[in-house]
Amino acid sequence: MVVAEEEHTAIIPSKKIVTSVKRKAKPVSSRKGEPEFFMSEQMSRLSTPWSIASIRAKMIDPMSLPAGVILDAAAGSGLQLIAFSKFLKRPALGVELDEQIAKFCAANMSLNSDGEIQRSLDRVLVGDGCNADSAITTYWSSLREAGTRAHPPIAMLHVDPARPKDAQKHSIDEMQPNLKSILKAWSRHLQVGPKGPAILLDLSPRLDSVQRAMIDGILETTFPGIAKTWEWLSRGGGRIDRLSVWVGSISSTNVRRCIRVG
Secondary structure (H helix, E strand, O other): OEOOOOOOEEEOOOHHHHHHHHOOOOOEOOOOOOOOEOOOHHHHHHOOOHHHHHHHHHHOOHHHOOOOEEEEOOOOOOHHHHHHHHHHOOOEEEEEOEHHHHHHHHHHHHHOOOOOOOOOOOEEEEOOOOOHHHHHHHHHHHHHHOOOOOOOOEEEEEEOOEOOOOOOOOOHHHOEOOHHHHHHHHHOOEOOEOOEOEEEEEEOOOOOHHHHHHHHHHHHHHOOOOOEEEEEEEOOOOOOOEEEEEEEOOOOOOOEEEEEOO
Protein backbone atom coordinates (compact mmCIF):
# COMPACT_ATOMS: atom_id res chain seq x y z
CA MET A 1 0.00 0.00 0.00
CA VAL A 2 1.31 3.45 -0.96
CA VAL A 3 -0.26 6.49 0.69
CA ALA A 4 -1.20 9.70 -1.09
CA GLU A 5 1.68 12.08 -1.71
CA GLU A 6 0.28 14.91 0.36
CA GLU A 7 -0.28 12.82 3.48
CA HIS A 8 1.93 11.31 6.17
CA THR A 9 1.18 8.95 9.02
CA ALA A 10 3.54 8.30 11.91
CA ILE A 11 4.71 4.90 13.14
CA ILE A 12 6.30 4.69 16.58
CA PRO A 13 9.10 2.11 16.77
CA SER A 14 7.99 -0.29 19.50
CA LYS A 15 7.82 -3.91 20.63
CA LYS A 16 4.30 -3.96 19.22
CA ILE A 17 5.49 -3.19 15.68
CA VAL A 18 8.28 -5.76 16.08
CA THR A 19 5.71 -8.42 16.99
CA SER A 20 3.58 -7.45 13.99
CA VAL A 21 6.46 -7.63 11.52
CA LYS A 22 7.65 -10.96 12.97
CA ARG A 23 4.49 -12.53 11.56
CA LYS A 24 5.80 -11.77 8.07
CA ALA A 25 9.57 -12.19 8.41
CA LYS A 26 12.33 -13.22 10.77
CA PRO A 27 15.15 -10.82 11.64
CA VAL A 28 18.46 -12.02 10.25
CA SER A 29 22.08 -10.93 10.39
CA SER A 30 24.10 -10.73 7.18
CA ARG A 31 27.32 -11.58 9.00
CA LYS A 32 28.21 -13.10 12.32
CA GLY A 33 28.39 -10.44 14.99
CA GLU A 34 26.33 -7.88 13.05
CA PRO A 35 22.88 -6.65 14.13
CA GLU A 36 19.75 -8.43 12.97
CA PHE A 37 17.27 -6.71 10.66
CA PHE A 38 13.88 -7.49 9.20
CA MET A 39 14.29 -7.63 5.43
CA SER A 40 12.28 -8.76 2.44
CA GLU A 41 14.33 -10.22 -0.39
CA GLN A 42 14.14 -6.95 -2.33
CA MET A 43 15.07 -4.87 0.71
CA SER A 44 18.06 -7.10 1.35
CA ARG A 45 19.32 -6.47 -2.20
CA LEU A 46 18.92 -2.70 -1.93
CA SER A 47 20.11 -2.07 1.62
CA THR A 48 23.59 -0.77 2.39
CA PRO A 49 25.69 -3.50 4.09
CA TRP A 50 26.05 -2.91 7.83
CA SER A 51 29.84 -2.87 7.50
CA ILE A 52 29.62 0.11 5.12
CA ALA A 53 26.81 1.82 7.03
CA SER A 54 28.73 1.69 10.31
CA ILE A 55 31.99 2.92 8.72
CA ARG A 56 30.15 5.91 7.28
CA ALA A 57 28.53 6.75 10.59
CA LYS A 58 31.86 6.57 12.41
CA MET A 59 33.42 8.98 9.90
CA ILE A 60 31.14 11.79 11.07
CA ASP A 61 32.27 13.88 14.01
CA PRO A 62 29.20 14.22 16.28
CA MET A 63 30.45 17.64 17.37
CA SER A 64 30.30 18.88 13.77
CA LEU A 65 26.54 18.37 13.59
CA PRO A 66 24.03 21.02 14.60
CA ALA A 67 21.30 20.15 17.10
CA GLY A 68 18.43 17.90 16.11
CA VAL A 69 17.52 14.51 14.70
CA ILE A 70 18.99 12.46 11.86
CA LEU A 71 16.58 12.29 8.91
CA ASP A 72 16.56 9.69 6.16
CA ALA A 73 14.02 10.91 3.61
CA ALA A 74 13.95 7.60 1.69
CA ALA A 75 14.59 5.27 4.59
CA GLY A 76 13.89 1.81 3.17
CA SER A 77 14.87 -0.81 5.75
CA GLY A 78 16.34 1.91 7.96
CA LEU A 79 19.73 0.22 8.19
CA GLN A 80 21.84 3.27 7.36
CA LEU A 81 19.64 5.52 9.50
CA ILE A 82 20.04 3.14 12.44
CA ALA A 83 23.82 3.20 12.03
CA PHE A 84 23.84 7.01 12.09
CA SER A 85 21.58 7.12 15.13
CA LYS A 86 23.58 4.49 16.99
CA PHE A 87 27.05 5.96 16.50
CA LEU A 88 26.10 9.64 16.56
CA LYS A 89 23.82 9.22 19.59
CA ARG A 90 20.98 11.10 17.92
CA PRO A 91 17.25 10.39 17.51
CA ALA A 92 16.20 8.97 14.14
CA LEU A 93 13.45 10.07 11.75
CA GLY A 94 12.72 8.02 8.65
CA VAL A 95 10.35 8.78 5.78
CA GLU A 96 9.25 5.94 3.51
CA LEU A 97 6.60 5.98 0.78
CA ASP A 98 5.68 2.28 1.04
CA GLU A 99 3.73 1.47 4.21
CA GLN A 100 4.92 -2.13 4.54
CA ILE A 101 8.56 -1.14 4.14
CA ALA A 102 7.99 1.66 6.67
CA LYS A 103 6.74 -0.90 9.19
CA PHE A 104 9.87 -2.99 8.62
CA CYS A 105 11.95 0.15 9.16
CA ALA A 106 10.17 0.96 12.43
CA ALA A 107 10.58 -2.63 13.62
CA ASN A 108 14.29 -2.51 12.81
CA MET A 109 14.67 0.73 14.74
CA SER A 110 12.98 -0.79 17.79
CA LEU A 111 14.88 -4.08 17.49
CA ASN A 112 18.23 -2.28 17.41
CA SER A 113 17.61 0.35 20.07
CA ASP A 114 20.34 -0.09 22.66
CA GLY A 115 18.98 2.04 25.46
CA GLU A 116 21.99 4.35 25.46
CA ILE A 117 20.02 7.35 24.24
CA GLN A 118 16.45 8.50 24.58
CA ARG A 119 14.41 6.84 21.81
CA SER A 120 11.12 8.65 22.45
CA LEU A 121 11.84 11.00 19.52
CA ASP A 122 12.29 8.17 16.98
CA ARG A 123 9.62 7.93 14.29
CA VAL A 124 8.98 6.53 10.82
CA LEU A 125 6.63 8.52 8.61
CA VAL A 126 4.68 6.87 5.81
CA GLY A 127 4.51 9.25 2.88
CA ASP A 128 6.43 11.19 0.24
CA GLY A 129 9.90 12.27 1.35
CA CYS A 130 9.66 15.33 -0.92
CA ASN A 131 6.72 16.74 1.05
CA ALA A 132 8.81 18.15 3.86
CA ASP A 133 6.20 20.49 5.33
CA SER A 134 3.67 17.69 5.79
CA ALA A 135 6.35 15.33 7.14
CA ILE A 136 7.69 17.71 9.79
CA THR A 137 4.16 18.69 10.86
CA THR A 138 3.18 15.04 11.24
CA TYR A 139 6.38 14.32 13.15
CA TRP A 140 5.87 17.11 15.65
CA SER A 141 2.19 16.21 16.03
CA SER A 142 3.09 12.60 16.78
CA LEU A 143 5.55 13.71 19.45
CA ARG A 144 2.97 16.01 20.99
CA GLU A 145 0.34 13.25 21.06
CA ALA A 146 2.84 11.01 22.86
CA GLY A 147 3.41 13.66 25.51
CA THR A 148 6.67 15.08 24.16
CA ARG A 149 6.53 18.85 23.81
CA ALA A 150 9.80 19.16 21.88
CA HIS A 151 9.92 20.33 18.27
CA PRO A 152 13.33 18.95 17.25
CA PRO A 153 14.87 20.33 14.06
CA ILE A 154 16.74 18.29 11.45
CA ALA A 155 20.45 17.99 12.23
CA MET A 156 21.37 15.94 9.16
CA LEU A 157 19.66 14.78 5.98
CA HIS A 158 20.53 11.47 4.33
CA VAL A 159 19.11 10.49 0.94
CA ASP A 160 19.77 7.24 -0.92
CA PRO A 161 17.42 7.47 -3.92
CA ALA A 162 16.24 4.38 -5.78
CA ARG A 163 17.49 3.86 -9.32
CA PRO A 164 17.09 1.18 -12.03
CA LYS A 165 19.08 -1.95 -11.20
CA ASP A 166 19.62 -3.17 -14.77
CA ALA A 167 20.93 0.00 -16.45
CA GLN A 168 24.58 0.17 -17.51
CA LYS A 169 24.57 3.89 -16.86
CA HIS A 170 22.44 5.92 -14.50
CA SER A 171 21.25 9.51 -14.69
CA ILE A 172 19.91 11.77 -11.97
CA ASP A 173 16.54 11.91 -13.77
CA GLU A 174 16.02 8.22 -12.96
CA MET A 175 16.42 8.68 -9.21
CA GLN A 176 13.42 8.55 -6.91
CA PRO A 177 12.84 10.66 -4.92
CA ASN A 178 14.01 13.47 -7.19
CA LEU A 179 17.14 15.05 -5.71
CA LYS A 180 16.35 18.63 -6.69
CA SER A 181 12.85 18.39 -5.23
CA ILE A 182 13.86 16.75 -1.99
CA LEU A 183 16.77 19.12 -1.29
CA LYS A 184 14.65 22.18 -1.99
CA ALA A 185 11.80 20.86 0.17
CA TRP A 186 13.97 20.16 3.20
CA SER A 187 16.34 23.13 2.86
CA ARG A 188 14.30 25.38 5.16
CA HIS A 189 14.00 22.69 7.83
CA LEU A 190 17.71 21.88 8.18
CA GLN A 191 19.68 23.24 11.10
CA VAL A 192 22.81 25.12 10.03
CA GLY A 193 26.21 24.38 11.54
CA PRO A 194 29.50 26.28 11.12
CA LYS A 195 29.86 24.92 7.56
CA GLY A 196 26.18 24.93 6.71
CA PRO A 197 23.60 22.14 6.92
CA ALA A 198 24.74 18.50 7.07
CA ILE A 199 23.70 16.40 4.06
CA LEU A 200 24.84 13.01 2.78
CA LEU A 201 23.75 11.90 -0.68
CA ASP A 202 24.18 8.25 -1.65
CA LEU A 203 24.46 8.00 -5.42
CA SER A 204 25.03 5.46 -8.16
CA PRO A 205 28.74 4.81 -8.84
CA ARG A 206 27.75 4.71 -12.52
CA LEU A 207 27.13 8.45 -12.69
CA ASP A 208 29.47 10.08 -15.19
CA SER A 209 31.22 13.43 -14.83
CA VAL A 210 28.37 15.30 -16.53
CA GLN A 211 25.83 13.85 -14.09
CA ARG A 212 28.07 14.64 -11.13
CA ALA A 213 28.41 18.22 -12.36
CA MET A 214 24.62 18.47 -12.51
CA ILE A 215 24.42 17.37 -8.87
CA ASP A 216 27.03 19.98 -7.97
CA GLY A 217 24.80 22.51 -9.70
CA ILE A 218 21.71 21.42 -7.76
CA LEU A 219 23.59 21.68 -4.47
CA GLU A 220 25.04 25.09 -5.35
CA THR A 221 21.64 26.43 -6.39
CA THR A 222 19.94 25.15 -3.24
CA PHE A 223 22.78 25.94 -0.81
CA PRO A 224 24.98 28.65 -2.40
CA GLY A 225 28.66 28.37 -1.54
CA ILE A 226 28.30 25.17 0.48
CA ALA A 227 31.33 22.89 0.85
CA LYS A 228 31.22 19.42 -0.74
CA THR A 229 33.34 16.28 -0.63
CA TRP A 230 32.84 13.59 -3.28
CA GLU A 231 33.70 10.11 -2.01
CA TRP A 232 34.42 6.97 -4.03
CA LEU A 233 34.36 3.78 -1.92
CA SER A 234 35.69 0.39 -2.99
CA ARG A 235 35.53 -2.99 -1.32
CA GLY A 236 38.24 -4.31 -3.61
CA GLY A 237 38.23 -6.16 -6.89
CA GLY A 238 39.19 -3.08 -8.86
CA ARG A 239 35.72 -1.54 -8.87
CA ILE A 240 33.90 1.36 -7.26
CA ASP A 241 31.03 0.13 -5.10
CA ARG A 242 29.71 3.38 -3.65
CA LEU A 243 29.61 7.03 -4.64
CA SER A 244 28.48 9.71 -2.21
CA VAL A 245 28.58 13.45 -1.60
CA TRP A 246 29.25 14.75 1.91
CA VAL A 247 27.87 18.26 2.14
CA GLY A 248 28.23 21.20 4.50
CA SER A 249 28.97 20.33 8.12
CA ILE A 250 30.09 16.78 7.25
CA SER A 251 32.35 17.74 4.32
CA SER A 252 36.13 17.46 4.69
CA THR A 253 38.95 19.77 3.62
CA ASN A 254 39.29 17.73 0.42
CA VAL A 255 36.81 18.07 -2.43
CA ARG A 256 37.42 14.42 -3.41
CA ARG A 257 38.53 11.29 -1.59
CA CYS A 258 38.80 7.57 -2.28
CA ILE A 259 38.33 4.95 0.43
CA ARG A 260 39.12 1.23 0.37
CA VAL A 261 37.38 -1.01 2.91
CA GLY A 262 37.31 -4.75 3.52
